[in-house]
Amino acid sequence: MATAYASAQFPAAGGSFIGRAAERAQLTGLLTEAAGGAAATVFVAGEAGVGKSRLLQEFATEARSAGRTVLHGACINLGTGALPYAPLIDALRRIVRERGEQRVRELGGPSYAELSRLVSDFTGVAPLGESTAQLRVFGAVLRMLDHFGAHAPTVLIFEDLHWADPSTLDLISYLARAQTDERILLVHSYRSNDLDRRHPLRTLLAEPDFIRRIHRLELARFTRAELERFLTASTGGSVDRPLLDRYYELSDGNAFFAEELVVSGVLTDPASTRLPNSLSEIMLSRVELLDDAAADVLRAAAAAGRRVSHRLLAAVCDLPDQQLIKALRQCVAQHVLTIDAADDTYVFRHALLREAVYQELLPGERVGLHRALATALTADPGFSLAEDLTAAAELAYHWYEARALPEALTAAVRAGEMAVRVHAFREAEQHYQRVLSLWSRVDDPQRRTGQPHWRVLAAAADTARWGGRVEQALELIRAAIAEVDRAAIAEVDRAAAPRYAGELLERLGNYLWEAGEYGDSQQTYRAAARALAGQPPSAVSARVLAAVAMAEVREGRYAEGAREGAHAVEMARAVPARAEEGRALNTLGMALTMLDQPSDGMAKVREALRIAEEVDHLEDLFRAYGNLAVALEHVGRLTDSVQVALTGLKVARERGLEQARGAGVLANNAAATLVLLGRWDEAAAVLDDVLRARPLRGTLYPRLTLAEIRLAQGSFDAAADLLADVQLVDRPTTDPRFVGPLYACLAELALWRDDRAGADDAVRAGLAALDGQANILELTRMYAVGLRAAADECEVLRTQPERDPVRLSAVVAYAERLADQAQADQAQADQAQADQAGVSQVRVLRDLCLAELARARGTADPDAWAAVARGWSMLGRSYPAGYAYWREAETALDAGDLARAGSAARSAWQTTEPLPAGPLRTEIEAMARRARIPLDPELPEPADDTAGPAARPFGLTARELEVLCLLCLGRTNREIATELFITERTAGVHVSNLLKKMAANNRNAAASMAHRLRLCTDRDSG
Incomplete structure (x- = not known):
């Protein structure tokens, strides 16, 4: 038992604020910047008792005095019984009490009302689950804060994040990433000594993408000088040096410990015979000064939480009203409880004090108090300070801590349902996990909960999926399916088992798709359809048929997709199931568009879009915008396609859903089409905007598209950084x-950097990753890149002074194997049912493979390259068309056909002129300069890149190397003679000699060799 120390006869240091000048200045500076439209997030860290709360209280007071709006809330410690959005609800409740409901509605704007509905509407059935559900809450919070900020700069403070519920941490992560020019400052505090390596806040604070968006402020302990000022303010007089040393020695500069030492009087009371062993002992010494009734009230308050209402204490404590009031007065007088005038509650002066009192409870005492609290809250939920949402979690916590397992089971189910209704999915999963852990420990749990065990498994699986834990969701839903199968075998509810199985298999298909297991997902949808065959029409059956139709479309079987989609629409209308009807129409429309029925197809997609708006299902809404954009691009209406995708993005921004997966897909669609239109800078701007607002895992496709743009622009380092980011993600x-373009981009980057080994490695890895995939388009693209890498190496091998025929033969053989594999895969593909745009691209890529193979063999054909260029041009692909024209020009030069080379070179130049395709255009210019081909009469002379000291390969003399470098500039024999002050005949002899030594067929071939080997890179041409 703690020793009782006499309380000091002077007040605690509550009226003065000591030190922290630098920290206050930093917070004030950030608020000033936020007032100017530079929103910011700052984390205040420090050990328990170091003064975080006091600093933030002081900052909040100063901000309010300056006319700023302050919303201030704190997290609650309920162990594993987390209260969803606890600090947000606390902050909103406080500002409503402070300013009134009507004024807060005016300040918060429409989003305050929306947020109130999302967080406080607990009537009716749970909402249709979708991955955007929680983001809708987050978006409403951001828009509400923005609206507050429009009236006055606004501060949102969340304290004690070491106790934060998962949804609050997700909200904080969202706000830090999504804020831009709002006039808001977000300030969050946490105990740094309470974060172990597995704490989710520690994980968040370690994310590189998150760290760069926040400010960090670490509170240190008091220095000796600051402690002296603190003690002087606390005692009202000076403190002598020996006493100061004792205070500093015992408190070690911790502000709260020092204050407790002052208040307890342990160092100044002559009656104190020994020093306390710990801060906890000092705090509990104050409790020892209370009489029995006051101590009992304090213990009840500690079991209830840091903050408790008078009504709840009255219900739990067996005391007459006047005796209860007397007991509470003692607690306040001894500085263990304070009164919060904002909501007339009693609050422990510090969380550490509440923890100390709670830890001192005897096991039986603790169980009894929690049972009393649970009984009181069950009888009258109004005793709770919380809304219905948090009251359910609070009740589940107390029943569990009371070891009343049947009641805890029922309360946990209720808490899980309530958390789902406000999209606090991670908290809901925790509650359902508790239900599952209690299930076998309670008699007849199905009767108590009103649902079978497999339903609880399925509910837990859904919450895990919506909370982003797909692997856990897969494990749970598979367990639910196994239970239904066992029930069917045992003839328990056998008639309903197929319907249950179909429902669960449909969910499994969804989870598998989100986990990237596309093949398994599509097979699971088909299994669900078989399970539901013969069952009465239902929304689940309609969803399954729509999913099967989508699987057929994704695999390129559009006729089957249209048939299944039409069946799904028919069933959804028969139910009726409006959301499922829209989903089926969306897929049916895409199938019809790809079957060359674009008018009917796009009309159905537009109808699906209207239905998604009507039922407010945002996943389906974004999917409809995306499919409509793809359909418009498919029929060549590229500008309209971009406009539709950008409209969808605008809707996402308006609803605060920039971080939704569907928004990322829309951005990627818009950017890809902008690239086709030659508007690369606009495409990059769209993608940059998406990358700013979303975490790494949610931006894989946009990052890859941006990497492709940066690569083509010649920003190789930027492209490499983006590709490295993508590859950091575990099992993306x-x-x-995604896989095909990723490895193709890695290979092309290596080629532009002359890293042929790296290109070869990327191609091999890409082909391995695509092995077994049915996507012939991406496979053929990968073969083409591999053949390009092989052809480049063969050209270099043929032009090296030290010939390596063995290596050359090996590379040619490898190229031939690639071409054979490409041909075999193409023969197996069902071209008739593949994507029509894809078919056209595959055909061009097939021609590209053959052209690169001929280049590798040394038999390059300008006609083959011309065919490739025409194919890409017909598809509107300017960049690959420019590449093909360049190769045609090179091949024509090697064949001595200068007229054709000039025509092809100019086509390459004109095709790529609207594009910032630096590396490709540099190659085109260099080739034209070597061959003296005029690309554009108005084009300024490019800088010479044809000179440089080099070792003399091929046995060339110094003079012959000079002549070769002039050949690279397109000089004639007469011009060479003039520049070198030799006769024209001598120049001709030098040219003949170097052609023989290099085994070059003609002057252009020799110049091409020199260019590829960079023999004249820095030589001054004079």
Whole structure:
């Protein structure tokens, strides 16, 4: 038992604020910047008792005095019974009490009302689950804060994040990433000594993408000088040096410890015979001064939490009203409780004090208090300070701590349902996990909860999925399916088992798709359809049929997709199931568009878009915008396609859903089409905006598209950084539409950097990743890049002074194997049912493979390259068309056809002129300069890149190397003679000699060799 120390006869240091000048200045500076439209987030860290709360109280007071709006809330410690959005609800409740409901509605704007509905509407059935659900809450918070900020700069303070519920941490992460020019400052505090390495806040604070968006402020302990000022303010007089040393020695500069030493009087009371062993002992010594009734009231308050209402204490404590009031007066007088005038509650003066009192409770005493609290809250939920949402979690916590397992089971189910209704999915999953852990420990749990065990498993799976834990969701839903299968085998509810199985298989298909297991997902949808065959029409059946139709479309079987989609629409209308009807129409419309029925197809997609707006299902809304954009691009209406995708993005921004997966897809669609239109800078701007607002895992496709743009622009380092970011993600996806472009981009980057080994490695890795995939487009693209890398190496091998015929033969053989594999894969593909745009691209890529193979063999054909260029031009792909024209010009030069080379070179130049394609255009210019081909009469002379000291390969003499470098500039024999002050005949002899030594067929071939080997890179041409 703690020793009782006499209380000091002077007040605690509550009226003076000592030190922290630098920290206050930093917070004030950030608020000043926020007032100017530079929103910011700052984390205040420090050990328990160091003064974080006092600093933020002082800052909040100063901000209010300056006319700023302050919303201030704190997290609550309920162990694993987390209260969803606890600090947000606390902050909103406080400002409503401070300013009145009507005024807060005016300040918060429409989003305050929306947020109130999302967080406080607990009637009716749970909302349709979708991945955007929680983001809608977050978006409403940001828009509400923005509206507050429009009236006055606004500060949102969340304290004690070491106790934060998962949804609050997700909200904080969202706000830090999404804020831009709002007039808001977000300030969050946490105990740095309470974060172990697995704490989710520690994980968040370690994310590189998050760290660069926030400010950090670490509170240190008092220095000796600051402690002296603190003690002087506390005692009202000076403190002699020996006593100061004792205070500093015992408190070690911790502000709260020092204050407790002052208040307890342990160092100044002559009656004190020994020193306390710990801060906890000092705090509990204050409790020992209370009489029995006051101590009992304090213990009840500690079991209730840091903040408790008078009504709840009255219900739990077996005391007459006057005796209860007397007991509470003692607690306040001894500085263990304070009164919060904002909501007329009793609050422990410090969280550490509440923890100390709670830890001193005897096991039986603790159980009894929690049972009393749970009984009181069950009888009258109004005793709770919380809204219905947090009251449910609070009740589940107390029943569990009371070891009343049947009641805890029922309360946990209720808490899980309430958390789902406000999209606090991670808290809901925690509650359902508790239900599952209690299930076998309670008699007849199905009767108590009103649902079978597999339903609880399925509910837990849904919350895990919506909370972003797909692997856990897969494990839970598979367990639910296994239970239904066992029930069917045991003939328990056998008639309903197929319907249950179909419902669960549909969910499993969704989870598998989100996990990137596309093949398994599509097979699971088909299994769900088989399970539901013969069942009465239902929304689940309609969803399953729509999912099967989508699987057919994704695999390029559009006729089957249209048939299944039409069936799904018919069933959804028969139910009726409006959301499912819209989803089916969306897929049916895409199938019809790809079957060359674009008018009917796009009309159905537009109808699906209207339905998604009507039922307010944002996942389906974004999917409809995305599909409509793809359909418009498919029929060549590129500008309209971009406009539709950007409209969808605008809707996402208006609803605060920039971080939703659908928004990322829309941005990627818009950017890809802008690239086709030659508007690369606009495309990059769209993607940069998305990358700013979303975490790494949610931006894989946009990062890859931006990397492709940066690569083509010649920003190789930027492209490499983006590709490295993408590769950091653990198991990103197996989608061939991602894997193929990723490795193709890695290979092309290596080629532009003359890293042929790196290119070869990327191609091999890409082909391995695509092995077994049915996407012939991405496979053929990868083969083409591989053949390009092989052809480049073969050209270098043929032009090296030290010939390596063995290596050359090996590379040619490898190229031939690649071409054979490409041909075999193309033969297996069902071209008739593949994407029509894809078919056209595959055909061009097939021609590209053959052209690169001929280049590798040394038999390059300008006609082959011309065919490739025409194919890309017909598809509106300017960049690859420019590449093909360049190769045609080079091949024509090597064949001595200068007229054709000039025509192809000019086509390459004109095709790429609207594009900032630096590396490709540099190659085109260099080739034209070597061949003396005029690209544009108004084009300024490019800088010479044809000179440089080099070792003399091929046995060339110094004079022959000079002649070769002039050949690279397109000089004639007469011009060479003039520049070198030799006769024209001598110049001709030098040219003949170097052609023989280099085994070059003609002057252009020799110049091409010199260019590829960079023999004249820095030589001054004079």
